[in-house]
Amino acid sequence: MSQPSDTLSGPVIPPSKGVNWDPVVRVTHWVVALSVVLNGLIVEEESQLHNWIGYAVLAMLALRVLWGIVGTEEARFSSFPPSLLKAKAYAQGMLHGEHPAQRSHNPIGSLMVYAMWGSLAVVIGTGIGMEVFDIYEMEDIHEVAANLVLVLAAAHVCGVVLESRLSGVNLIRNMTIRTRSRGPE
Amino acid sequence: MTEADPRSNTHNRKPGAPSRRAGLLAALVAVQAVCAVFFVVDVTADFTWDGADVHTAFEAVIAVALVLGVIFGALEIRRTLDRIRRAETALSIASGALAEVIEAYFDRWGLTAAEANVALLAIKGFEVAEIAGLRGASASTVRVQLAKVYAKAGVTSRTQLLSVFIEDLMGEDLIGK
Structure with missing residues (x-):
C-alpha cells in the first residue's frame, strides 16, 4: 500500500504464504550464509582461501545492493525501510498473536538485514585493508565485526524458526528451492 | 536470450x-x-x-x-x-x-470486512439498492462504503474498479503497445 500506482498494477502476492524470494536474493543469501560459516568458524584465518571467500561475500553484498535498487519489488530497499518504531509495533503485535502478512522483510527482519550488511561491510573493508593495503591496525575491528556477524546470524536463524512456528508460514522453504506459482496450488 | x-x-x-x-x-x-x-x-x-x-x-x-x-x-x-x-x-x-486475486487486492487496499463485501457485490453487478437489501443496511450506508472502496482502490467508478481485475485478465498484448 505504498503508492497509489502500486495498487493498480503489478502482481498481487497472496499474503498467506509469505514472500517468495527471487533467485538473486536466494543466491546472494546462501553464498553469504555459507561464507560466514566457512570464514567465521572453519577456514583458517590468513589463508588465501579466507581472502577468496571474503571477495565472494563482497561480490554478493554489491550485487544485493544493486538488486536493492533495480530488483524485484520485495527485494528493493524501499520495501523494507529500517524503522525502530515499526519493529517495536511488530514485536508487540507478535506477543498478542498477530502475524500481519508481509510483502518483504518484516520490520524486525529489516533491522536485522541492515545490521548484517553493515557488519559484513566492516568485516570486508578491514579485511581488504589488511590484506591488500597492509593496514594491520584494522585487525581488532575485523575481529569484533566478524563476531557481530556470527551473533547476528545466530539471531537470524532463531528469528526465522520462531516466526515460522508462530505464523505457520514456512520461511525456510521460501528461501530455499521452492518455486511456486502465485495462484492456488 | x-x-x-x-x-x-x-x-x-x-x-x-x-x-x-x-x-x-x-x-x-x-x-x-x-x-x-x-x-x-x-x-x-x-x-x-x-x-x-x-x-x-x-x-x-x-x-x-x-x-x-x-x-x-x-x-x-x-x-x-x-x-x-x-x-x-x-x-x-x-x-x-479470480476470487483469490480480488481478495488479495482487497487485502492490499486494506478494505474492512464490510467494505470488501460491498465491493464484491458491486463487482458482481448488484445495484446499490440491491446491496443494501442483501446486507440489511441503508442505501446511503452502502453508498458511503462504496465511495471508501473507490478511494482506497484509487478509482472513481465501478467500471474502473472492475477494470483493475480485467486488466490482469487481458494481459499486455491486448492492451497493446
Whole structure:
C-alpha cells in the first residue's frame, strides 16, 4: 500500500504464504550464509582461501545492493525501510498473536538485514585493508565485526524458526528451492 | 536470450523453464560479480602500489566491463522475473482464481470486512439498492462504503474498479503497445 500506482498494477502476492524470494536474493543469501560459516568458524584465518571467500561475500553484498535498487519489488530497499518504531509495533503485535502478512522483510527482519550488511561491510573493508593495503591496525575491528556477524546470524536463524512456528508460514522453504506459482496450488 | 517464452507458462501449470532460466541467470551474474570484485580490488591495489601503467589500465577496462555486465545482467533478470510473474498472474486468473486475486487486492487496499463485501457485490453487478437489501443496511450506508472502496482502490467508478481485475485478465498484448 505504498503508492497509489502500486495498487493498480503489478502482481498481487497472496499474503498467506509469505514472500517468495527471487533467485538473486536466494543466491546472494546462501553464498553469504555459507561464507560466514566457512570464514567465521572453519577456514583458517590468513589463508588465501579466507581472502577468496571474503571477495565472494563482497561480490554478493554489491550485487544485493544493486538488486536493492533495480530488483524485484520485495527485494528493493524501499520495501523494507529500517524503522525502530515499526519493529517495536511488530514485536508487540507478535506477543498478542498477530502475524500481519508481509510483502518483504518484516520490520524486525529489516533491522536485522541492515545490521548484517553493515557488519559484513566492516568485516570486508578491514579485511581488504589488511590484506591488500597492509593496514594491520584494522585487525581488532575485523575481529569484533566478524563476531557481530556470527551473533547476528545466530539471531537470524532463531528469528526465522520462531516466526515460522508462530505464523505457520514456512520461511525456510521460501528461501530455499521452492518455486511456486502465485495462484492456488 | 532472457526473454521468457510466454507459451511455456500458459501451457504448463508450473513456472518451469523461464523460472529455471532466471535462476541460472542469477547464478551467472553472481559469478560475474565475484570476477568483477576481484578485478576492481586488483586494479585498486595495482594502482596504489605500482601507479598507472598499461597493465593496470587494461585491467581497469576489464573491471569496468565486468561491473557493467553485472548491472545489465541484473536488469535482464528483473525483466525475466517480471514476465514470469505477469504470466503467473494471468494463469492464476484463467484457472479460476479470480476470487483469490480480488481478495488479495482487497487485502492490499486494506478494505474492512464490510467494505470488501460491498465491493464484491458491486463487482458482481448488484445495484446499490440491491446491496443494501442483501446486507440489511441503508442505501446511503452502502453508498458511503462504496465511495471508501473507490478511494482506497484509487478509482472513481465501478467500471474502473472492475477494470483493475480485467486488466490482469487481458494481459499486455491486448492492451497493446
